[in-house]
Amino acid sequence: MINKIINEEKITLGVCYYPEHWPEDLWEDDFKRMKELGFTYVRMSEFAWTIFEPKEGHFEFDLFDKAIALAGKYNLKVILGTPTATPPVWLTEKYPEVLNVSHNGVQFKHGSRRHYNYNSKKYQELSATIVTEMVTHYRDNPYVVGWQIDNELNCEISEFYAEADHMAFKNWAKEKYQSLDALNEAWGTVFWNQTYTSWDQVSLTLPTVNDTSNPHQALDEKRFFSDSTINFAKIQADIIRKLTKDQWVTTNGMFGHLDNHQLTEDIIDFYAYDSYPNFSKVIKDTSSKPLRDRKWSLNLSTVRGFGGNFAIFEQQSGPGGWVNRLEQPAPKPGQVKLWSYQSIAHGSEMVLYFRWRTATKGTEMYWHGINDYHNLPNRRIAEIETFSKEIEKVGPALYGSTYQAKVAILTDYQNSWDGEMDKWYGNFIGQSKEAWFKAFQYNHIPVDLTNINKKTTVDHLSKYDILIYPHAAILTKETAKLLTNYVEQGGKIVFGCRTGYKDLTGQPYQKAFPGYIADLVGITVSDFTLVGAYEAAPKVSLFNKDEQEALGFNEILHADNDDVEILGHFTNDYYAGEPALTKRNHGKGTAYYFGGVFSYEIAEKILADLKPDDYSEYFDLPESVELAVRKNDEKTFFILLNYASDAQPMKLKQPMIDCLTDEEVTGSLTLTAYDVKIYSFS
Known part of the structure; x- marks a missing residue:
């Protein structure tokens, strides 16, 4: 748990700061004002390699020594980033082999960021050197408490095709398969x-006609990219831990082709996430009941699944946008505070804002921070000041409490990575995951995102009453046994179409669909179809209620056991009247199978039959309000977040204490626009 690592007694706040961007005569006033805002932490240095090593082998620390000393003067704790996300010009000019290469063989040049490759021995060597020098210099500094490895691993690009990567992949494949026969x-x-016929022929996927790379090789390629990223992080983490026992190690992000669960378990002390809910104003969402900034609750739930409570190293604090893209309007009054509470509601113990002052130079000069260029007061500063005072009050009580959920959506990397190429199911995974998340959110049922892998046990799954596992095309015999045991012990599980027909290589079994879970669900798939792009959507009726569109892919189900209950049918097309949703009691539990892709409407209908425990005995809440629950040994906290731009009525059915005012409240109440309330029992 993060709270056992960082040694705090309350939820803390902080900010990202870049002293190398500003005249030295601004630093002390900046740190003084940070402290006045109630900040505890300041994060710096992740893009400053040239400041520390202006030429190869020559190291300078004066600038950051002064900045860290001034931060310490105001009792600010410093988190230093290893600067390997942006190698210096002298490095890429002298050692061009460190640069990343596109799938088509084009070498990326200096001028942006993340332009290196993880497997270059020279880059590993130079990265190890700068990390060693920095940690040696700052390991005894009383103000430096922790290290962030690199910055946003795999952000912007998560594929690597330099010569060093091809060679490393060959060795990776040789170690995994031992023989060419096994690889083939x-x-x-x-x-x-x-x-x-020779190991010399083996490489990462190469450009092909119609971009038709071998799908099984491509799946292994994603596994290799993840292992390469983790190995690069391990090189740095090992150095830090060898040189100091008093400073913790983390990294930030959540990006593609990276097993973040393995990274958290094997390499870092806790996970840090960068939360930018304002991206919702850039991403066009035409789906039913779009989540918008509430989608970051889905992201935060995913992060929480990596290893429990976490930190936020970049919390959005202003309008966002680069010079050339990602244009985001300013947060509405109240949204910065709302998003900060959103992070805490889902398990963050530390919130650092990005950034202290908006940059006046470079690509991110429109990615606004707390302060504007002019350094004058603004409404964002005032809002964070209000939030800081509230956290000062409730932070000690919330600290160390954990998010409470009795339902979970299962995820796994194998299907996620395989599904990137496989259009016969890959796109459905995200659609159905979001549909179910909406169903839980809008019915005020807290939910976890839980990763399933070969280490997962029945004990881990059994803490959930309900599991949702849509479109797990890759599903092994061992996983089927695990899920069967979960159901036998009383759990409920819901599967979707395209489940269970592939092995770990991504090759289909020669078994009736849905493979090894057929006995659990009591059905086989008798026919199936991918819905054509220009076909009218088939319809499905569930529980004898109104018809819903069955988009994407449809399976006609055949009940193989007398105890299988048919809960829904297709109502048109050539399979009108055929089963679409089944339910089977197995042991003490229940298994559902839906022969389609989940929409919000379909998920909500099935949810009603699942009958999950909810908090309706305590609250009557509008759809726009999220309910999150955190609990410690002494108390349960109910956090209500209003994402609506107008006031929302709600009802508190039992007397509770408003943790921000210490008043007892009950009955009909109103949440103002973007308001947050925290309640507990007296």
């Missing part, structure tokens, strides 16, 4: 005459 079998190379 796993990759199905007998198809289209791709059989390898």
Whole structure:
């Protein structure tokens, strides 16, 4: 748990600061005002390699020594970032082999960020050197408490095709498969005459006609990218831990082709996330009941699944946008505070804002911070000041409490990575995950996002009454046994179409769909179809209620056991009248199978039949209000977040204490626009 690592007694706040961007005569006033805002932490240095090493082998620390000393003067704790996300010009000019290469063989040049590759021995060596020098210099500094490895690993690009990567992948594949026969079998190379006869022929996927790379090789490629990223982080983490026992290690982000669960478990002390809910104003969402900034509750739930409570190293504090893209309007009054509470509601113990002052130079000069260029007071500062005072009051009580959920959406990296190429199910995973998250959110049922892998146990799953596992095309015999045991012990599980027909290589079994879970759900798939892009959407009726569109993919189900209950049918097309949703009691629990892709409307209908425990005995809440629950040994906290731009009525059915005012409240109440309330029992 993060609270055992950072040694705090309350939820703390802070900010990202770049002293190298500002005249030295601004620093002390900046730190003084940070402290006045109630900040505890300041994060710096993740893009400052040239400041520390202006030329190879020559190290300078004066600038950051002064900045850290001034921060310490105001009792600010410093988090230093290793600066490997942006290698210096002298480095890429002298050692161009460190640069990343696109899938088409084009080498990326200096001028942006994240333009290196993880497997370059020279880059690993130079990164180890700068990390060693920095940690050696700052390991005894009383104000430096922790290290952030790199910055946003795999952000912006998560594929690597430099010569060093091809060579490392060959070695990775050789270690995994031991023989070419095993590799050829796993990759199905007998198809289209791709059989390898020498290890020298093996590489990452290469440009092909119609971009038709071998899908099984491409799946292994994603696993390799993740292992390469984790190995790069491990090189740095090992150095830090060898040189100091008193400073913790983390990294920030959540990006593609990276097993963040393994990273958290094996490499870092806790996970840090960068939360930018204002992206919702850039992403066009035409789906039913769009989540908008509430989608970051889904992201935060995913982060919480990596290893429990976490930190926020970049919390959006202003309008966002680069010079050339990502244009975001200013947060509405109240939204910065709302988003800060959103992070805390989902398990954050530390919130650092990005950034202290908006940059006056470079690509991010429109990615606004707390302060504007002119350094004058603004409404964002006033809002954060109000929030800081509230956290000063409730932060000690909330600190160390954990998010409470009795339902979970299962995720896994194998299907996520395989589904990137496989359009016969890959796109459905995200659609159905979001549909179910909406159903839980809008019915005020807290939910976890839980990763399932070969280490997952029945004990881990059994803390949930309900599991949702949509479109797990890759599903092994071992996983099927695990899920069967979960149901036998009393759990409820819901599957969607395209489940259980692939093995870990991404090759289909020669078994009736849905493979190894057929006995659990008591059905087989008798027919199926991908819904064509220009076809009218088929319809489905569930629980004898109104018809809903069954988008994407449809399976006609056949009940193989007398105890299978048919809960829904298709109502048109050539499979009108055929089963679409089934339910089977197995042991003490229940397994559902839906032969389609979940929409919000379909998920909500199935949710009503699942009958999850909720908090309706305590609250009557409008749809726009999220309910999050955190609990410690002494008390349960109910956090209500209003995402609406206008006031919302609500009802408190039992007397509770408003934790921000210490008043007892009950009955009909009103949440103002973007308001947050925290309640507990007296």
